Amino acid sequence: MIIAGAGASGLSLLWYITESDLLKNRSILLLDRSLTPADDKTWCFWDSNDLPMKDWIHHSWDSLNVRAYNHEFPAKLQKFGYHCMRSVDYSDALLKRAKADPRITLLEADITGFDTIVAEPPSIDRSSNGTPGSSKLGVVHTSQGDFTADWIFQSALKPVTSSEPSPRRHQNGIYLKQHFLGVEIRTEKACFDPSQATLMDFDTPQDRGLTFFYVLPFTPHEALIEYTFFTKTVLSRDEYMRGVEGYLSERFDLDASGYEITREEIGVIPMETRRYPARYNERVVNMGTMGGLTKPSTGYTFTRIHRHCASIVSRLEQGRQPVVEGESQYRFRVYDTMLLYILEHQPAMGKQIFHDLFQRNHYDRVLTFLEEKTHPLQELAIFATLPYAPFLRSIWKMRRHILTGA
Ligand SMILES: Cc1cc2nc3c(=O)[nH]c(=O)nc-3n(C[C@H](O)[C@H](O)[C@H](O)COP(=O)(O)OP(=O)(O)OC[C@H]3O[C@@H](n4cnc5c(N)ncnc54)[C@H](O)[C@@H]3O)c2cc1C
Incomplete structure (x- = not known):
């Protein structure tokens, strides 16, 4: 198998495959343009406390808050924990496991496209192919050459049929973006309650479209503050930054001398009515954002990626085609x-x-x-x-x- 793209979905799939006893004879090529863990995303999700990979969670909150019209709605969670995982920790742990596993080959390469080829009969290993009788192989074209496999799982390229919407399709569909600048700060005075995350603070101007702040406190002195919009057009870094500075001043009485910025992350997540195809082609399966796994109304994707990867692996174990159509009913x-x-x-x-x-x-x-x-x-x-x-x-x-x- 080939996993093309070693981000949240590629690495999660790798984890589910390598945890499976039934798939232990598979060899896997893991491709990405960079296999150095990047500290560029903070993935938050909620669960009923039984997910795998607990060790890599950076912080959990048992209480949430939302604020609008100067009303606050703080409450303790009973059924779930709200957790965050840093992409750097997740990638680091999973890439270390991958490097130590003789079944896995890692390669840094730019992925440029996908194809299928008809397999020469002797080269088909039907015992390891999820679909006996199939005569096609998937091909990935990269800067380091072409590679073939029974199945390719890709999260790197936009599927062909979901290219940018034409003006005509725009009339029938909705194509918003969830875009934000996240700024992690360390403050001199104690400002935050690390047991409570603020999902949405809407008490900020709404003139560009739905706008809110998302506050994830890690300690009384450290928090990630995200200035978030559900609109069509992204802002410049300076525009986001001005909003963050205004919010820190108004809500926490912090001026520039009261905190230092320790990290930043920029995000653009699709919020669209368009449906993404489950396959790129007959032998290439789309995953993650490229597989349309993002929930259109919220942008949450991480847990859906996990469910998708678990379904793919379950199908591979049963010798079925590892193609899962659609996430939402x-x-x-x-x-x-x-x-x-x-x-x-x-x-x-x-x-x-x-x-x-x-x-x-x-x-x-x-x-x-x-x-x-x-x-x-x-x-x-x-x-x-x-x-x-x-x-x-x-x-x-x-x-x-x-x-x-x-
Ligand atoms: C900043 C940010 C924060 C987010 N926070 C949350 C959150 O809190 N909760 C949540 O549920 N979702 C969140 N999301 C949405 C979603 O979970 C993430 O985008 C997630 O990383 C998607 O996983 P993925 O595997 O589809 O893409 P990625 O994790 O981006 O992985 C794609 C991989 O493909 C590689 N790649 C891309 N193109 C090529 C190419 N041509 N050649 C070679 N390699 C290539 C990239 O290097 C990357 O490693 C966030 C998204 C962003 C951008």
Whole structure:
């Protein structure tokens, strides 16, 4: 097998494959343009405390907060922990394991494309191929040459059929971005409560679209502050930075002499109604962001990547094609479409909706809903706490998209 792209999804898949007794005879080529762990992302997720890889979690919170219209909704989580993993720790641990494993070959190379070729009959090892009888192999083209495998799992290139939307498709779809600058700071005075993360603080100007601050405190003196937008256009670093400085001054009474910046991260995550194909071609499977694993209405991807990788491995173990179609059920895709429509066309409603959502529902219930683990009656109970007019309007406006499968 080839894993093309050694980020969150590539390394997670590698972990699930190497943990499988049934796949222990597989040899794997792991490709990325850089195999040096990068400290460029902080992945947060919630779970019921039974996920693998616990050792690499950087910090966990048992309490969350949301703020809007000067109201705060702090509460302890009962069902979940809210965790963060640093990409550098995750990559470091998994790449070290990979280097020590004789089944795995690591190669730094630029990936330029994918193809299939017809396999010469003698070269097919049908005992290790997930689909006996198949005569194709996947090919990855790289700066270091071409490589072939029964299956290629890729998270590096945009699938061909999901190229940038044309103006015509724009009319039927919604293409927002969740974009942010995250600034990690160390303060002189004690400012933060490391047991509580602020998911969203909406008490900041909303004139560009839905805008909020996300505050992840690690110690009383250290926190990651992310200035986040759900809009179409990203900002310059200076514009984000001015917002962060204003927020630190207003909310924590911190001026530039009261803190030092220890780290920064910039993020752009797609929030789109477009569906990504599960395959790049017959033998190349899309994963991670390139596989459309991002939940369109929230940008959360990490847990979905884990579920996707676990399903791929389970199929490989059963000798089935390791292709998993679609992450979300139809009704959740409809809910995502409704919220995205509102965020694009009535962004001012976004703050009100999130205010009502967190004022009238416990975090455990909201997180279960965002995890798509609720049943329809529970979902109706949540919708009953929200202003209904914008949602009805969104259904009407997006009816063609909804009726054709969302
Ligand atoms: C800053 C940031 C913060 C995020 N925070 C969260 C979060 O808190 N919670 C959450 O659920 N989601 C979060 N996400 C969304 C998502 O979980 C991450 O983007 C995640 O890294 C996606 O995993 P991936 O494997 O698809 O992509 P990546 O992790 O980006 O991995 C792709 C890999 O492919 C390699 N690559 C790309 N192109 C080529 C090429 N041409 N040749 C060779 N190699 C190539 C890259 O070097 C990279 O290693 C965040 C995203 C960003 C950008």
